[in-house]
Amino acid sequence: MSNPRPSIPPGPPAVAIPVDQSSSLWERISTWVSENKAVVYTIAGVAVVFTGAGVVYYLNTPAEPQTPRLSKKERRKRKEAERKAAESQNNVAAQPESKEKAKEQPKPAAVEAEDELPTITEESVANLTTDQRNEYADRLKRAGNKAYGDKAYNKAIDLYSQAILCKKDPIYYSNRAACYSALSEWQKVVDDTTTALSIDRVYLKAINRRAKAYEELKMYRDALVGYTLACIIDNFQNQSAANAVEKLLKVVATEEAQKRMADRKQTLPSHTFVNNYFVSFRAKPRPAGLEDSDELPAGSGKEQLRLGLQALEKKTSTGYEEARQAFDKAIELGDLGEFEGLAYNMRGTFRCLLGAHEEAMADLTKSIELDPSMTQSHIKLASMRLEQGDADKAFEDFTTALAANDKDPDIYYHRAQLHFIKGEFAEAAKDYQMSMDLDRDFIFSHIQLGVTQYKMGSMASSLATFRRTVKNFPKCPDVYNYYGELLLDMGQVNEAIEKFETAVELESKNNPGSMNVLPLVNKSLAIFQMKQDSAEAEKLCQKALEIDPECDIAVATMAQLLLQRGNIAEALTYFRRAADLARTEFEMINALSYSEATACQLKIQEEYPELVSKVRSANLV
Ligand SMILES: *[C@@H]1O[C@H](CO)[C@@H](O)[C@H](O)[C@H]1NC(C)=O
């Protein structure tokens, strides 16, 4: 129905796998979010949608019935409007953002002559009647506004202070804060606006002003809460406050991500991730000399190398960790003979999976020097170049690899992935075809060809490719998973769910205990899309997480589903977890943007329960 959307990711990891899977995770989720308007989360009738670019707030056109709450909101609005009117009459300080304009305005005609103004002190005020206090307060405020307009900030501060002695009006505090703001005395701005807000909790100007001061004081999280609160209160009318939210979210998330990346413990990603990485290469038998039956000296590098390759075959997370350690040890022990290139390739691969890219590239480069036939090392190098954003360099790697062996189907497959990512679908299709011609048994070339045809708009040939692939590989879960995704994209949700179910069944049969959980997650999303049934969708995600607790996609999906249900606190735990699982800084910044935004909303919800006026559950637009 809809045109092919950009959310079909270029299939099983490949050149791109680490890259592409990681960068597309959030993209995929956010595309899904914005398309389905499903994973929005509402607070005070405002839907918050996260996108790859940051947080986007949508006004959730509230089809509001007449409720007592509405009238409360109305009252608040009216109150705000009245105050605005009062302020704009004569209150220059209330609009420090338009100082220039204010200056151009004719000065108020009847400004008090200074000597007529009473000097108010703590003692003298005690003797005044209420009426007198009110009168003096008003006169002092107006004089203060004039001084502010003349940029005589210290004088204005003195006048507002006297006005405050007469009357504890939040406007006076907020105006005095504007003076401190002009003088860059940020802590005093915070103090005064905080007092103003203790009197009037939803005083928009004070909220904005305090947020700005927090920002200047580098108290970014407080600033973020302030600007977000301002956005919610004025229904996102103020673009500069919304921009401030986006900017601060990025600042906070980036700062936090850099801190975490620096002292992050490097661990392997989930078994689902690692599985996907390895299946993007054709399975190669262990080389002669490293088979189970070969006699190898105990405690030798070669023995460790074999141990690593054996552990790899288990396809479990403990297996992968064993393999990683064994490859490290193999190189430490040395004396690897003809297998040295392979050992460096394997250690480099695991370093890449750990996110230690420089070390990984050094290993892979060395492995090619030692053994120029290590085409996989070229491919893996290309994948890391791509992750660094250097597609040209990646193409060079493929060219070099093909010079070494132009009959290696892996090279064509991965180059196709690169073309795909760059949107060069015709070239991609050609390379997938080449890879298939050289080896018809590698299923991902078939699957990806189908996906590419779909992207090129050839619906019929794409479906034909998938049907043929299902027929030729009836026991392979991946084909059902991708087929399902295609059907989902075409709006055939029921058929899609069927395919995902088949994929789940085959996965659990083929890899009991360490199955690829993505089909489960896919099914969860499809169920949610079809039935808007968050509970059932969550159950499926939960199941995925029991099997692979580290699966970042499952974690992030779960967070979104919880948000959708209005379970903000729990969503936050999952977003935090997603940040913990992030492998790259880019991924981590994304995850942290979500978690920071969620934490901020949670805080507002706790502090301003009266703003949460809308149903927080299934508020689907
Ligand atoms: C306030 O009034 C009291 C008595 O009415 C008087 O003694 C005192 O001087 C006055 N204080 C000021 C500051 O005017």
Ligand SMILES: *[C@@H]1O[C@H](CO)[C@@H](O)[C@H](O)[C@H]1NC(C)=O
């Ligand atoms: C809009 O937001 C900015 C930034 O917070 C603030 O300085 C400004 O006063 C706001 N404008 C209005 C009309 O509230």
Ligand SMILES: *[C@@H]1O[C@H](CO)[C@@H](O)[C@H](O)[C@H]1NC(C)=O
């Ligand atoms: C379904 O799973 C595949 C990986 O097997 C993934 O690439 C794809 O994006 C998933 N589909 C959705 C809708 O998340």
